[in-house]
Amino acid sequence: MLRIIFGKSRDIIYNTSMYFSNVFQKEWLDDPYVRKMIKGVDGSEVLGDYLIKSKALGLIAPAQLSGGVKTLILTYFLPEKIFNASTCGDNCARWFLDMSKKQDRTINLRHIMDFGDRKMDIQILNNGAVVHSMSELVDVAADYL
Amino acid sequence: MKGSYRIVVQNNIVQFKLQVNRNITIIRGDSATGKSTLVDMVRQYSLNGQDSGVNISCEKECTVLVGVRWQSEIASIKNSIVFLDEGLEFISEPAFAAAVQASDNYFVIATRETLFHLPYSVKEVYGLRNVTRKKKYQVFNRIYSEFYPLYDEKMVRIKPDVVVVEDSNSGYQFFSALCEKEGIRCVSAKGNSNIYKVIRECGDETIMVVADGAVFGPEMERVLAFRKAKKVVYFLPESFEWLILRSGLIDGAKVQEILEHPYDFIESEKYFSWERFFTALLIQETKGTYLQYSKSRLNENYLNPKEKRSIGEAIRQLVENGQTS
Numbered sequence: 001m002l003r004i005i006f007g008k009s010r011d012i013i014y015n016t017s018m019y020f021s022n023v024f025q026k027e028w029l030d031d032p033y034v035r036k037m038i039k040g041v042d043g044s045e046v047l048g049d050y051l052i053k054s055k056a057l058g059l060i061a062p063a064q065l066s067g068g069v070k071t072l073i074l075t076y077f078l079p080e081k082i083f084n085a086s087t088c089g090d091n092c093a094r095w096f097l098d099m100s101k102k103q104d105r106t107i108n109l110r111h112i113m114d115f116g117d118r119k120m121d122i123q124i125l126n127n128g129a130v131v132h133s134m135s136e137l138v139d140v141a142a143d144y145l
Numbered sequence: 146m147k148g149s150y151r152i153v154v155q156n157n158i159v160q161f162k163l164q165v166n167r168n169i170t171i172i173r174g175d176s177a178t179g180k181s182t183l184v185d186m187v188r189q190y191s192l193n194g195q196d197s198g199v200n201i202s203c204e205k206e207c208t209v210l211v212g213v214r215w216q217s218e219i220a221s222i223k224n225s226i227v228f229l230d231e232g233l234e235f236i237s238e239p240a241f242a243a244a245v246q247a248s249d250n251y252f253v254i255a256t257r258e259t260l261f262h263l264p265y266s267v268k269e270v271y272g273l274r275n276v277t278r279k280k281k282y283q284v285f286n287r288i289y290s291e292f293y294p295l296y297d298e299k300m301v302r303i304k305p306d307v308v309v310v311e312d313s314n315s316g317y318q319f320f321s322a323l324c325e326k327e328g329i330r331c332v333s334a335k336g337n338s339n340i341y342k343v344i345r346e347c348g349d350e351t352i353m354v355v356a357d358g359a360v361f362g363p364e365m366e367r368v369l370a371f372r373k374a375k376k377v378v379y380f381l382p383e384s385f386e387w388l389i390l391r392s393g394l395i396d397g398a399k400v401q402e403i404l405e406h407p408y409d410f411i412e413s414e415k416y417f418s419w420e421r422f423f424t425a426l427l428i429q430e431t432k433g434t435y436l437q438y439s440k441s442r443l444n445e446n447y448l449n450p451k452e453k454r455s456i457g458e459a460i461r462q463l464v465e466n467g468q469t470s
Contacts, residue, residue, distance in 0.1 A: 068176025
């Protein structure tokens with residue numbers, strides 16, 4: 001299940017882009033799920049350990065991936081850590097829900113991410129409530145921003 | 146600083162075009178639209194000028210704020226447009242808001258985080274979009290990207306069941322009188338940060354939110370999110386005072402000129418938001434007249450049939466033109 005802490009919180013990795021640059025492992029890009037996320041969010045294709053073909057920027061290094069996809073990759077590989085997911089746009093929302101089906105993940109949000117009209121199971125850790133739709137999520141999240 | 150500035154930031158790969166109209170501009174939206182690339186290009190140009198390979202075209206100097214010593218950095222930057230990328234935790238702190246208020250710079254902040262301490266306008270929250278058109282004989286494929294307003298909502302003609310006014314003073318007193326005539330319930334939220342709570346308490350009614358668009362940016366996302374469950378429409382003029390100034394009740398070519406291009410008159414160091422400027426302007430323009438304005442209590446002359454009709458007409462024109470502000 002996806003778990004969310006809304007608002008400011010301790011023990012959060014806030015600057016996910018910097019963190020990514022310093023903990024990145026080249027094996028991460030071999031993972032088919034990561035490649036799908038990079039394709040889905042950035043529209044880019046992984047060519048090798050340190051090489052990505054971006055539609056917009058040409059050939060780029062992993063550090064030049066979007067802030068959103070970097071946070072997704074960190075959340076995927078380091079589920080024991082909590083990252084600032086307000087570095088992610090709404091186009092990352094489905095990936096957070098998807099990767100949390102197999103293993104619980106916790107993220108920190110300092111804005112209201114739009115998870116769309118899909119049915120969802122998200123636990124809001126601020127009060128423990130489990131919500132199943134965006135309208136339920138908004139109802140709870142608004143008080144903690 | 147005052148004025149409106151066109152900024153073009155480009156290298157051989159990408160070009161960004163943006164227009165900055167007031168002291169605080171927010172960039173958000175989807176991932177992978179180029180926000181960090183834009184700020185990084187400004188950083189490279191700021192460090193190395195033309196030698197960076199980046200070109201920036203702007204009347205004002207463009208620079209970035211990056212580090213832990215941001216307070217001393219801000220103090221040393223004058224009369225510039227300052228870009229900030231996400232990942233800087235201090236931007237949500239009151240100390241940063243105070244520094245912005247005291248500064249004569251404009252700030253362009255890439256963040257999705259809601260910055261409740263900064264009074265930014267709903268009109269100055271932008272996303273970035275790719276506007277590249279393929280040309281037949283294009284030598285290299287540069288990506289063209291530009292700002293688009295995220296909250297560009299058109300006002301719809303609708304009779305709401307309840308009107309929620311942010312204000313509890315003059316603005317509320319006026320809208321309350323207007324609603325009474327139409328048989329509409331009018332509620333004061335007693336502050337921007339309470340609007341979502343009032344919306345939440347409303348039942349299955351059509352709700353119209355009336356707030357000062359000039360400072361409603363931080364609340365917009367939260368209030369907009371409630372549309373998942375409620376029927377909510379918005380009327381967000383710059384401010385109530387701006388509405389009065391637009392109504393034609395206040396004579397003067399100077400006022401009309403200011404309303405046409407406010408950015409040329411509003412000194413950011415003096416006025417943290419346009420809302421404050423229009424309040425000061427209205428107070429100044431009506432001083433000693435029968436329409437002498439006070440924010441805390443509405444001068445009853447604004448509720449005379451003629452005056453009420455004039456302000457009502459200003460509202461109607463905005464609605465007819467499909468504008469929220």
